[in-house]
C-alpha cells in the first residue's frame with residue numbers, strides 16, 4: 001500500500017526526505033500513543049506515529065489495546081442516563097424562573 | 103424598537119434549542135464530580151438555572167455543551183467549597199511510558215486477550231467510580247464526553263499539560279482495575295478464555 005504524505009506537511013528541502021529522517025523509534029511512538037489516539041498531535045507527528053504503527057509489530061498490540069480501551073470507555077456514555085425525574089425537576093424549576101419550552 | 107415579549111420568546115427558543123438537549127451530558131459530568139445522584143441533581147438544576155439567567159452571555163454558535171460544563175464545574179466548586187487551584191506533580195510522558203509497560207505485562211500474561219473476550223462495561227463503570235478527583239472528572243470530559251484536552255483544560259481551569267497527565271494517570275488506573283477484573287474472570291471463568299499455557 002503506498003504511503004501518501006500529507007501535501008501540506010514539512011516542505012521538502014532538496015527532494016524527498018530519506019525515510020529515516022522522519023521515522024521514530026518505539027519509545028517515541030509509545031510516548032506519543034495516547035496523544036495520537038486522542039488526535040492531539042500536530043499533523044507531522046500524527047503521520048510519524050501512524051507510520052510507525054503501520055510497520056512495527058511490537059507497537060501494534062499497544063495501539064490495538066488502547067483503541068479498544070478507549071472505545072469501551074466511550075460506551076459508558078450510553079450506560080449512564082439521567083433519571084427522567086431529574087429532567088422533570090429541572091424543567092419545573094426553569095419554568096418557575098420564566099422559561100417557556102416550545 | 104424591541105418588544106420585551108418577543109425578546110423573551112427568542113431567548114427561550116435559543117435556550118431550548120442549544121442548552122436543554124445537553125442535560126444528560128451535564129448530569130453525567132455532575133455525577134462524575136459528586137458521585138452522588140442527589141447531589142448531581144442539585145448541581146444540574148443549579149447549572150441550568152444559572153445558564154438560563156445568564157443566557158445573554160452565551161455566544162451564539164459557540165460550543166454550548168462546553169459552556170454548560172464550565173458552569174457545572176463552578177456550581178460544584180461553590181456547593182462543595184473546593185479550591186480551584188490544585189497542584190499536580192504528575193508527568194504525562196512518564197505516564198505514557200508506564201502505560202506501555204503495563205500493556206506489555208498484560209499482553210505477556212494473557213489478560214489482554216482475556217479482556218477482548220469480556221464485557222468490559224460493568225467492570226469499567228466500577229473502575230470509573232473508584233477513581234479519585236480530579237482524575238474522574240478529567241476522564242469523564244475527555245474520554246466519555248469527547249472534549250479536547252484544550253476544552254477540558256478550560257472547563258477545569260487547569261493547564262493543558264495537567265489535563266494530559268491526569269488523563270494518562272487515570273487511564274492507567276482504569277487499566278489496572280480491568281487487569282484485576284480479567285484475572286479474576288480468567289480464574290473463575292475457567293478454560294476457554296485463552297489464558298496462560300503451562
Ligand SMILES: [Zn+2]
Nearest residue numbers: 026056058059
Ligand atoms: Zn514500535
